[in-house]
Amino acid sequence: MDNLGTIFLSEVVGTAMLLLLGAGVVANVILTKNKGFGGGWLLINFGWGLAVFAGVTVSYASGAHLNPAVTLGLAAAGKIDSDNPFLTVIVYIVAQLIGAFIGAVLAWLAYKNHFDEEPDPAAKLGVFSTGPAIRSYAWNLITEIIGTFVLVFVVIGFGKGGDPDTNTPAGLAALGALPVAFLVVAIGASLGGPTGYAINPARDLGPRIAHALLPIRGKGSSDWSYSWVPIVGPIIGGVLAGWLSLVLLPAAS
Structure with a gap:
């Protein structure tokens, strides 16, 4: 799949949808004066799962990676179908970052009045980015590695490189939108508590960049000291899943 323009647009749209709905459910639950305030962890889990469902549905053309860890895991497993895999991976990742930024901005616009009324800077940041329940960088990193490993390993195991009958590229779309939504809910419910499961x-x-740049009233710090954990952990977990799939999932290779 070498139509890089299609990949780029599809990933931007899908990741923007993912973050609009994912950040939106967090805002609904944790910002005061919302009708969903206090809805709890499971509402956030299911909201993120359904956000993934929507993101996958609208980004079928690129295979719906929506996640650099998925892209790098598929590359490690040799499942990037391209004449120039390196360039293709870069296009996926850049598009995902742009889409995530756009989705976060749209979520902020949807809840603008509630951000203005929210007195807690930590709650405002929590809509945009993850943070640990107990700050311990090494253990937080391990949690993110394990959670992302589960995501990418199951994607590879279930998708087995894409569906040749429908010409679906390898990615979350290879599972179908509903199974991957349930997978994300399962990861959040089982492994999400320590770090908020960025994966x-x-x-x-x-x-997090959007939080830093947007004119959010009383927003406080963007917590850049923690920001490397939800980047490095998922990358390690995704690549490990890709490599180990070659051994542990031989039918998928």
Whole structure:
């Protein structure tokens, strides 16, 4: 698949949809004066799962990676179908970061009045990016590695490189939108508590940049000291999943 323009647009649209709805459910639950305020962790889990469902649905043309860890994991497993895999990977990742930034900005616009009324800077940042329940960089990193490994390993195992009958490129779309939504809910419910389960560098970095740049009243710090964890952890987890799939999932190679 070498239509880089199609890949770029598809990933921007899909990742923007993912972040609009994903950041939106967090805003609804944690910003005061919302009708969903206090909805709880499971509402956030299901909201993110359905956000993935929507993102995958609208980014079928690129295979719906929506996540640099997925892209790098598929590359490690040799599943990037391109004459120039390196350039293709770069296009995927840049598009994902741009889409995540756009989606976060749209979520902020949807909740602008509630951001203005929210007194807690940490709650405002929590809409945009993840943060640990207990700050311990090494253990936070391990949590993100494990959660992302599960995501990418299952994507590769279920998708097996894409569906040749429908010409679906390898990616989340190879599972279908509903199974990958359930997978994300499962990861959040089981492994999300320690770090908020970024499991996606673009999901965390793009919105964190948006938080830093947007004129959010009383927003406080963007917590850049933690920002490397939800980037490095998912990349390691995704690449490990890609490599180990070659051994542990031989039918998918």
